[in-house]
Amino acid sequence: MPTYMPSSEVNQRGGPMNSDIAMTADASAHFVADRGGVPIAEKDAKASRLFVHFALICIIILQRFGVLLGSGAIFAALPGMFMLLAWLVWTGRARLDTEIALYYLAFIATVGLSTMFALSFPDNRVSLSVVSSVAVLITYSLLLIKPGKRFDRTVVLDIFMFYARLCTVLGIVQYLVQFVGLSVFALGTTFPFLKPILVEQVFNFDPLTTWGGSIRRATGIFLLEPSILSQLLVLAAAIDFFLYRRLLWLPAYAVAYMFTYSGTGALSILLALPPFALLFYRQAGRLLTLAIVGVGLLAVTAVLVPDQLNSITNRSNELSSTRSSGYARFVGQFEVLATVIDEPRVLIGYGPGALERATFFRRGTAGTAQKPMIDYGIIGFLVFLALVLKAFWRWDMAILPLVVLMQFMTGGGYFIFFPLIAQYALLLIWAAPPKPFEGRPASAGAEAA
Numbered sequence: 001m002p003t004y005m006p007s008s009e010v011n012q013r014g015g016p017m018n019s020d021i022a023m024t025a026d027a028s029a030h031f032v033a034d035r036g037g038v039p040i041a042e043k044d045a046k047a048s049r050l051f052v053h054f055a056l057i058c059i060i061i062l063q064r065f066g067v068l069l070g071s072g073a074i075f076a077a078l079p080g081m082f083m084l085l086a087w088l089v090w091t092g093r094a095r096l097d098t099e100i101a102l103y104y105l106a107f108i109a110t111v112g113l114s115t116m117f118a119l120s121f122p123d124n125r126v127s128l129s130v131v132s133s134v135a136v137l138i139t140y141s142l143l144l145i146k147p148g149k150r151f152d153r154t155v156v157l158d159i160f161m162f163y164a165r166l167c168t169v170l171g172i173v174q175y176l177v178q179f180v181g182l183s184v185f186a187l188g189t190t191f192p193f194l195k196p197i198l199v200e201q202v203f204n205f206d207p208l209t210t211w212g213g214s215i216r217r218a219t220g221i222f223l224l225e226p227s228i229l230s231q232l233l234v235l236a237a238a239i240d241f242f243l244y245r246r247l248l249w250l251p252a253y254a255v256a257y258m259f260t261y262s263g264t265g266a267l268s269i270l271l272a273l274p275p276f277a278l279l280f281y282r283q284a285g286r287l288l289t290l291a292i293v294g295v296g297l298l299a300v301t302a303v304l305v306p307d308q309l310n311s312i313t314n315r316s317n318e319l320s321s322t323r324s325s326g327y328a329r330f331v332g333q334f335e336v337l338a339t340v341i342d343e344p345r346v347l348i349g350y351g352p353g354a355l356e357r358a359t360f361f362r363r364g365t366a367g368t369a370q371k372p373m374i375d376y377g378i379i380g381f382l383v384f385l386a387l388v389l390k391a392f393w394r395w396d397m398a399i400l401p402l403v404v405l406m407q408f409m410t411g412g413g414y415f416i417f418f419p420l421i422a423q424y425a426l427l428l429i430w431a432a433p434p435k436p437f438e439g440r441p442a443s444a445g446a447e448a449a
Helices: 042-061 077-090 098-120 130-144 153-180 192-197 226-244 250-258 264-279 281-304 306-320 325-340 370-392 399-410 418-429
Strands: 031-033 039-041 066-069 072-075 094-096 145-147
Touching (some): 039 042, 042 077, 042 153, 072 077, 098 130, 098 370, 130 418, 153 226, 153 418, 226 264, 226 418, 264 281, 264 399, 325 370, 370 399, 370 418, 399 418
Antiparallel strands (some): 031 039, 066 072
């Protein structure tokens, strides 16, 4: 964890004598150090905190804001994030990641190849949208910028946790106050004057627990859908439990999670834990503690709010219902892929925007794997996957990329959902762990206990 820097450790020139000492997030000292041991001036530390706050305001607080464009949307987070990144680059606190740039250029090449082939040899089962490829390339250009030596990466997780906990509390309050006649779910309904600058109407803006019912699921007010809140809660819990090793907020995350009635977040952590256990088997004690805490929370939940727990556990039955989102996401998209998987053209794809405009498309089946595979082919998908893995993988806090990748790949429609991609980039590109404890198994010797 970052620690205070005593005044005795600051030399006469104003710089730290021990560059391994890092400043706390409340700016108690004049200098901090990044993990490479390079001192960071107070001015740069303040700029770093401002960047993270404004980025998370764009990503979380303003998630419902933007402009509808056809069947899609331009989120307020997109221009906001790029303006913030441009400011950091201009002031020398961020720079181009040349390694990621090579992967990005390879992805551009696959997108271009698929687009040119689709325009030259059209398939009468699909129609194209060149705007779709532009949106994809703009979205993932976000990954090209990384923090420089003057950026204080130690503050990112602390600030993220503040906004995650804010959504946790608001989600609980939002759910409970509906029973006394206060409903704050769709901002356009509560504040009609905001409708022209809201994108929520193309999402699950009226998240009822049951069809025809009156009880609504928690979204944390700012987030677009209950499933997005469920994923945010799981990320916050993973950061607290694995990185900070704190248990205090876990019950609150669990309560808020139950009020989302969503299985998406739980699925992502369940899928992430097996590879984490294989990579960091010496964390077995930590995983056992997690299992005990999880069972305890489930037991308490089963007694206090059995309806919420039953609603979530019963969602496993959705896989057998063709009209459910679970079926569309985990079964339907493979049925769509099966339509074209034996065609040679699937190697290079059917062109930008082809999936949603195909005669064989089914609503809700635009998965993060299926969408680039249909549009840009198996080759394009593999290049895209290499780009994402290169940008997001972190050995120093591996639990986060594992959870993020599971959320990203199992979520529906996340391929160009800018707020979530920006959130993932902030956590996995811009953040430093509170303390190093997950060493790289292959090269760092043994993992920390």
